[in-house]
Amino acid sequence: MSVSLTERYRHKIVTAEELRQKIGAPPRDQRVIMCHGVFDVVHPGHVRHMLYAKSKADVLVCSLTADKFITKGVHRPHIPQELRAANLAAFEMVDYVVIDMHEKPLTNIGIIQPDYFAKGFEYTAAGMPPKTAEEAAIVEAYGGEMIFTPGDIVYSSSTLINLAPPSIKFEKLQLVMERHKISFDALRRTIDQMSGKRVHVVGDTIVDSYTQCAMIGGQTKTPTMSVLFERKDDFSGGAAVVAKHLRAAGASVTFTTVLGNDELKDFVLDDLREAGIETNAVIDATRPTVNKNAIVVAGYRLLKVDTLDNRSISDHILSDMTDAVGRIETDAVVYADFRHGIFNRRTIPEFARALPPGVYKVADSQVASRWGNITEFQGFDLITPNEREARFALADQDSGIRPLASQLYDKAACKLLMLKLGERGMLVCRGADHESLDSFYVIDTFVDRLVDPVGAGDALLAYSTLAMLVSRDDAQASILGAMAAACECEEDGNIPIGPEAMHGKIDSVEKSINFG
Template sequence: MKTPPQNGFRRKIKTREQLLEAIGPRPRSEQVIMCHGTFDLVHPGHIRHLMYASEHADLLVVSLTSDSHINKANFRPFVPQDLRAMNLAALECVDYVIIDENATPIENLKFLQPDFFAKGYEYSSEGVHPKTREEMATIEAYGGELLFTPGDLVLSSSAIIETTPPNLAMEKLLALLHSEGLDFGDLKTALTKLKGVKVHVVGDTIVDSYTYCSLIGGTAKTPTFSVKHEREVDFSGGAAVVAKHLRAAGADVVFSTVLGDDALKDFVLDDLKAHGIDCHAMIDPSRPTTQKNAFITNGYRLLKVDKLDNRPISENTVEALKKQIAEHKVDVVVFSDFRHGIFNKVTIPQLTEAVPEGAMRVADSQVANRWGNILEFQDFDLITPNEREARFALGDQDSTIRPLALDLYKKAGCKLLILKLGDRGMITYRAPSPEVRSFFTVDSFAGNVVDAVGAGDALLSYATLSLVATKSNVIGSILGALAAAVACENDGNNPVAPEDVLKKLNALEKRSRFE
């Protein structure tokens, strides 16, 4: 069988120690020229720059800035470092590629001592930049030479990304899988291991109602829409749908929540029972079962009417919840916080302390209409906020995504952070080691988005179970992203089945083989 081209390209990608061994120390028999940059998208300007450089030495080494040092704009780098390295290695004019883990190329210039260092013309057209002067001094100190390549074709990766970003979700996924020693078979196997994981979900139940209407018209005297009621559909949402996602994936689920003494309570209890969930609901006659009713006409949401009481639950209810949490010996406890009474600064430490020893702790705190703060869930194994929730928790509206995520990861003290970025996918932060990087990204795989409500709940559920079953944060992130994509492509807040995720996986695998 013919060796896949990418395997041949990868031999060009070296560590700096491997590269020094390959090119040898100065003076060397073959002259070496080095180029350095981000190369977030390789465009014709880059190609001209690299081709010109390759003509001035025997070997062309391209050094690229690692992901951890790119802060030029939000959601950057657009292309992760492993894939950027592959893109460069695939070029015939490039002999070697190195990922520079430093903020500047200075250290590698000192270590490798290339005979020439090539810079783009734009770096010299208006005087020498201070950073370039530092590079020049470093090169001249060992007897090297700085070259400037012609600037007759100047393009910008940033401009291309900001105007017409290409869809590289598949390429990024394949690069991530390869870097972690995984493949589609591992993802499929993980799906089969979710069954039987014991989970205790604690959180606020919300009945998501959709009232479908047809537009009759407006009234003559007031700016009021007149609609005809067609039908109403109710879904058990909030923490209840997290429980349903987990159960649909095969987990054994215990669910603790607080409900009002009303008809919606009966709907929720019947629904959860039908889905095989062991529900331990505390009934509080003083509050309604939370309901959020969206009125929809011709596919547009005209209005949402909420029925709720956001008062903190009573001390007796807190004690009852603590007892339930402590009594159920499970693999993982999920706190699903919608800030409708169960979770607050007082109750979170108490409920957390009740989690059985050895159980994985997971939390999600939403701030759609409330003031939840994910940082109140300290030292958890997994937290899954979205960008808005992260910015709210940190009081930071300015930082770009990667520094924002890193700051939240450190301040939360969590083992794993999955920061949800909507249609841009997610960024995952984890504890780094010599073998693994501290963060990685997974793009969204949603095709035709019908209803994004509940996508985060699906992600939380599948990521959690995958982490318990496989201990792999990469598999957890990918399966979570795929479950979220499935949820987005279906109307209503319905649980995602493993068969649907597998179908998505199979489709991606076929695409990866160009079938």
């Protein structure tokens, strides 16, 4: 792996206490000036600000706000704090960088006691704001001086980010890999060791149908559209395709589900048998096999016709399914909830109690448009909701991503949360101490050519689960889950992703990080 920005300039990045030891207490032989900001995107206005500050002293210290205190914008900061620190440290004029773990710079100003504290001219243009006045009071109390830099050029980081959000997916990945001491060879070994891991998937089967038609026209007397039937293609979806992704990765898979007593039942059983999946199907003659049929004309989904019965499974079927969960020997159990009768407030506690001791417990809840709630799966090892499902579960449409993840992590009492953010990748929450630097990290998407995003979450769920079984390393699991999702997005349809595709994606990402 090539030397990263953070490794190259790490010697400049210090704590306030370490810096105080290096520069000593005032009065000093060398004058020290300190700047403070978010520095999410370093723009020409920042550069002029720092150049002017450096011209007034011998030592330039840049302090930046930690990620957890940045609330401007739901998905800010775009750049993690370690990368923002390294960006500043890369400037020759910057001598030291401090990541401020407080909401305001007041504490660090008191520790470092710079001779000068530099602010931009905008902080005096219309009178000194209250926050600046607080800073000035501390600086002046120990005999320091406030300096306001000239403002002949003004830029806004927020405006620049809104124009074009920065693409730093490889830098973010390298940061996570360095922090967790992961190599690309380690990722490859984890993929190769997935074969033979035992996983029991429990959940709703959905047969996804695509009825391809050609447009004929409309009726002259009524607003009725007329199409010509060409063909109908059926695919095993819902929890069934999660099982197929796990099997394609090399796992030994048992799938427990509920099917109706109809032709689609036979289609599902044949399809899963061909895929090498042991299917434990409970047949319920009182409900149909769930079918979602999209009417497609010239590539456009004209209409979707759902055939389903979302009422709760009976006590008899629940007993059969929970007995299977407790009886079948496995390394992991995945509950894939699409809220079509198997999982609900009545049944989830029974499914949780049925889990064998020592198995790795995973829950995925794809129910944002219905009455499901991922937090009903209490105390699981891994949950993988998307942002919409998280907001639905918490009735929270306003919080930033990190506070949202913190709330969900605590309410679900899980050990690992992978919060899927669509084209923005995922936010991983891995600890109850949400103030800790290691509690969160971001994995961006690795999609090179978007073809079809359907099934990305299923691929992520499968590979993250298996990676945790092999490595017990949440960073490896997150990275490989994101890579599996990217492979899926580059395929047309929900095609199970195998090890060959994953090795190709790892090779491609490693090449990009090492500049080819």
